[in-house]
Amino acid sequence: MFRFVLVLMLYCFQVATGQSELTHNVFFATDSDQLSNTENQRLILFSNSLSELDIQDFQIIGYCDDRGTDAYNLDLSMRRAVVIQDVLVEQNHKKSLISYVDGKGEILLRQDDSLSTDSQRGLNRRVDIVVRYEKAEPVKTDPVDENKEANLEGELKVGDKIILKNILFRTGYSDILKESLDNLEKITQTLKERKEVNFLILGHVCCTDSGSDAIDRRTKKFNLSVARAKRIYDYFLSHGIEKERMDYKGLGHQFPLGGPSKFDRRVEIEIVKIN
Numbered sequence: 001m002f003r004f005v006l007v008l009m010l011y012c013f014q015v016a017t018g019q020s021e022l023t024h025n026v027f028f029a030t031d032s033d034q035l036s037n038t039e040n041q042r043l044i045l046f047s048n049s050l051s052e053l054d055i056q057d058f059q060i061i062g063y064c065d066d067r068g069t070d071a072y073n074l075d076l077s078m079r080r081a082v083v084i085q086d087v088l089v090e091q092n093h094k095k096s097l098i099s100y101v102d103g104k105g106e107i108l109l110r111q112d113d114s115l116s117t118d119s120q121r122g123l124n125r126r127v128d129i130v131v132r133y134e135k136a137e138p139v140k141t142d143p144v145d146e147n148k149e150a151n152l153e154g155e156l157k158v159g160d161k162i163i164l165k166n167i168l169f170r171t172g173y174s175d176i177l178k179e180s181l182d183n184l185e186k187i188t189q190t191l192k193e194r195k196e197v198n199f200l201i202l203g204h205v206c207c208t209d210s211g212s213d214a215i216d217r218r219t220k221k222f223n224l225s226v227a228r229a230k231r232i233y234d235y236f237l238s239h240g241i242e243k244e245r246m247d248y249k250g251l252g253h254q255f256p257l258g259g260p261s262k263f264d265r266r267v268e269i270e271i272v273k274i275n
Contacts, residue, residue, distance in 0.1 A: 020056075020132060020133050020134060021130060021131065021132050021133070022050075022130075022131040022133070023128060023129065023130050023131075024042075024043070024046045024128075024129045024131075025126050025127070025128055025129075026039050026042070026043055026080075026084055026126060026127045026129065027039055027122065027123070027125060027126045028080055028125045028126065028127075029125070030065070030067075030121075030125065031068075031076070033076060033079040033080045033083050034083070035083065035087070040087075043084075043087060044091070046129070047088065047091045047093065048215045048217065048220075049172065049217070050093075050131060050133075051172065051205075051207070051208060051214040051215045051224070052171055052172055052205060052206065052207055052214050052224070052265065053131070053133040053134075053207055054133055054134040054206060054207045055093075055097055055131060055132070055133045055207065056097070056132045056133055056134060057097050057098070057099040057100075057131075057132050058088065058093065058097055058098045058099065058100075058129060058130070058131055058132075059098075059099060059100040059101075059128075059129070059130040059132075060081045060084050060085050060088075060098065060100065060101045060102075060127060060128070060129055060130075061081060061100075061102055061103075061104055061127065061128045061130075062076075062077035062078055062079070062080040062081030062084075062102070062103040062104065062126075062127045063077050063080075063103075063104055063105070063106070063107050063124055063125070063126055063127070063128070064076050064077045064080075064105060064106045064107070064124065064125060065106060065107065065120075065121035065122075065124045065125050066106045066107065066108050066109055066121070066124070067106075067121070068106070070105060070106070073105040073106040074103055074104075074105040075103070076103070077103030077104055077105050077106075078102065078103030079103070080103065080126075080127050081101050081102060081103050081127055082101060083127075084127045084129060085098055085101050088129075092208075092212070106124070107124040109121070152187065152190045152191065152194065152197075152269075153190060156194075156197060156271050156274060157271065157274070158271055158272065158273065158274060159270070159271065160270070160271045161202070161268045161269065161270045161271075162268060162269045162271075163266055163267070163268050164183075164184070164187060164232070164266075164267045164268065164269065165183065166179075166180060166183050167180045167183065167184055167187075167232070167267055168180045169228055169231075172214075172215070172216070172217040172224070173216065173217055173218055173224075173227075174216065174218070174224065174227035174228045174230070174231040175231075176231060176232075176235070184232075184235060185239075188235070188236055188239045188240075188241065191236065191241055192239075192240055192241055195245075195275075196274055196275045197245070197271060197273075197274055197275075198244075198245045198246065198271075198272050198273035198274070198275070199245065199246050199269045199270060199271055199272060200246070200247050200248065200249060200269070200270045200272050201229045201230075201232050201233050201236075201246060201247070201248040201249070201267065201268075201269060202229060202248075202249055202250075202251055202267065202268040202269070202270055203224075203225035203226060203227070203228040203229030203230075203232075203248070203249070203250040203251065203267055204225055204251055204252070204253070204254075204255060204264055204265065204266050204267070204268070205224055205225045205252060205253055205264065205265060206253065206256070206263075206264035206265045207253070207264070207265075208252065208253045211252055211253060211254045212252055212253055213225050213226070213250060213252035213253070214252075214253075223250060224250070225250030225251055225252050225253075226248070226249070226250030227250070228250070228267060229248040229249060229250050229267060230248050232248070232267055233246060233247070233248040
């Protein structure tokens, strides 16, 4: 039993090296299509980790161990796959993205395997979730934003929105990546010089249902766009920009730009007042 638990812990999130693909295994008890509390929590964590990915599709494949008749095992493996499909939909993943759901029946024991028979059967009673997604690329500019010509150095008017170019965050967090700090420092210096400008920092996320926010993996709250906007606000504040000149707001996925999803993962400054 202890050996099985150890092996089970190793079957955590798997990344297909060099490919835009993630795999997660959900394990079941003998003759059951019900999720245990442990497997349900593991599935929730995995599901939450997908919140910022531009998901292309899900594939869900169910299996059984080698006990039971062929017909029974096919049915049970299919029921397990359908259970996982329903849970993913409940967790706000679009059903239209689930391209394949099937039960493959039993997996035979391997005679040359170093694991015990019970351990092998435990690992064979599972559903595999394969998630294919588009790899994120650094956001350089917005090709469809009507305000794309506005910039902090030029003439500004109330309502202008300026995308903070190349301000990148750790996936699922509000942590600013080191490679963004030089550019953020330049933006800060420009804002310090333009004391007549009052502004609102707007955070956006991609790849969620329309209007909804993504999960902040640190706090487990669905407010990642807010957290990222506040992180920029805190940076400006700590580098000498007066708090009376600025505020922040998270907009979730309310305003997709209409181009590739990667451009929706952005932070903007909206000019709200010019003194």
